Amino acid sequence: MRIVTPSGDPVRSASADDFPYPVRWQNAMKAALRDPAELCRLLQLPEACSEAAIAAASDFPLFVPREFAAKMTLGDPHDPLLVQVLPVLRELDSPQGFTVDPVGDDQAVLTPGLLQKYAGRALLVTTGACAVHCRYCFRRHFPYAEVPSGVAAWSDAIAALAADPSIQEVLLSGGDPLTLADATLAQLAQQLAAIPHLRRIRVHTRLPIMIPQRINDQLLSWLVGTRLTPIVVIHANHPRELDLPVVAAIDRLNQAGVMVLNQAVLLAGVNDDVDVLAELSERLIDQRVTPYYLHQLDRVKGAAHFEVPRERGVDLIRQLRARLPGYAVPRYVEEIAGQPNKTIIA
Numbered sequence: 001m002r003i004v005t006p007s008g009d010p011v012r013s014a015s016a017d018d019f020p021y022p023v024r025w026q027n028a029m030k031a032a033l034r035d036p037a038e039l040c041r042l043l044q045l046p047e048a049c050s051e052a053a054i055a056a057a058s059d060f061p062l063f064v065p066r067e068f069a070a071k072m073t074l075g076d077p078h079d080p081l082l083v084q085v086l087p088v089l090r091e092l093d094s095p096q097g098f099t100v101d102p103v104g105d106d107q108a109v110l111t112p113g114l115l116q117k118y119a120g121r122a123l124l125v126t127t128g129a130c131a132v133h134c135r136y137c138f139r140r141h142f143p144y145a146e147v148p149s150g151v152a153a154w155s156d157a158i159a160a161l162a163a164d165p166s167i168q169e170v171l172l173s174g175g176d177p178l179t180l181a182d183a184t185l186a187q188l189a190q191q192l193a194a195i196p197h198l199r200r201i202r203v204h205t206r207l208p209i210m211i212p213q214r215i216n217d218q219l220l221s222w223l224v225g226t227r228l229t230p231i232v233v234i235h236a237n238h239p240r241e242l243d244l245p246v247v248a249a250i251d252r253l254n255q256a257g258v259m260v261l262n263q264a265v266l267l268a269g270v271n272d273d274v275d276v277l278a279e280l281s282e283r284l285i286d287q288r289v290t291p292y293y294l295h296q297l298d299r300v301k302g303a304a305h306f307e308v309p310r311e312r313g314v315d316l317i318r319q320l321r322a323r324l325p326g327y328a329v330p331r332y333v334e335e336i337a338g339q340p341n342k343t344i345i346a
């Protein structure tokens, strides 16, 4: 399928030879789909689909890059990529146990925007913006409006990091840090590198999957341009997310010397299937990406229909272990508020 931007530029090319895309990543963000009716129309889905999506999108709007939509199968409301991003009426259910802050973020705040739950590493919520709105996101109710963004606004967080020699690694998270401008991120990286006890900078991002042209020279130059060891944790849930342009973006990270890991979330109707998870791992390893974590769904309000029972998850991991080399099997984890690390289920 071929989707065009409002300017008429093709945003999906037929071959990897066309990489990088003709559309700059900033324009791809601007051109992203925000109207459920438009997404449903592009994918040739029934009218009922878009009515439901409009009703369900009210508190967490739809946001889908055209690059990602272009990988979905026309006419299939159960497409595993679509299911991750299309609002559905079941989001409005509120079963017991699904809350607005399931992972205890409120309790972990060091300074506004800086969270620490685990020894040696702190997480900076750099921005509330993402390159996609994942319907199962545990931060879908996070009070992002209260999060400071920009180099001046991070000065308290930088001071807190500088004052705590036990911290060795800073995670840039969000939202998605790579929605910020490279000039801003370069300044941040320099300020972090100036803190002697910091050793690593880790970026948690879905942009290489959603808008792969984001992995451009400007980004690589700050990411590998300080003394800090760079790590990028991408987020792919299904092997079909790893198409040629995404592979090319991962190659650029590899070639620049960045350690690349993947985290996935176990999602009903997306990847709760041993063949899908095995193929995801195989494709990641083909690209020299380590399958790091498979997360049990955080019990966030609006996402109950994505939950896979833990016994089923354990069984899937058991089957994966019997099929794949040990390094290709992710750790199946869940986040329990107040624990000193993510808890390994299997």
Ligand SMILES: *Cc1c(COP(=O)(O)O)cnc(C)c1O
Pocket (backbone or CB within 6 Å): 108, 115, 116, 117, 118, 121, 122, 123, 171, 341, 342
């Ligand atoms: C998940 C998480 C981390 C990273 O944990 P690792 O096990 O090192 O990947 C760090 N800080 C916070 C607040 C987290 O939620």
Ligand code: SF4
Pocket (backbone or CB within 6 Å): 130, 131, 132, 133, 134, 137, 138, 139, 174, 175, 176, 206, 235
């Ligand atoms: S990219 Fe990450 S933070 Fe953003 S909506 Fe998706 S899961 Fe949530």
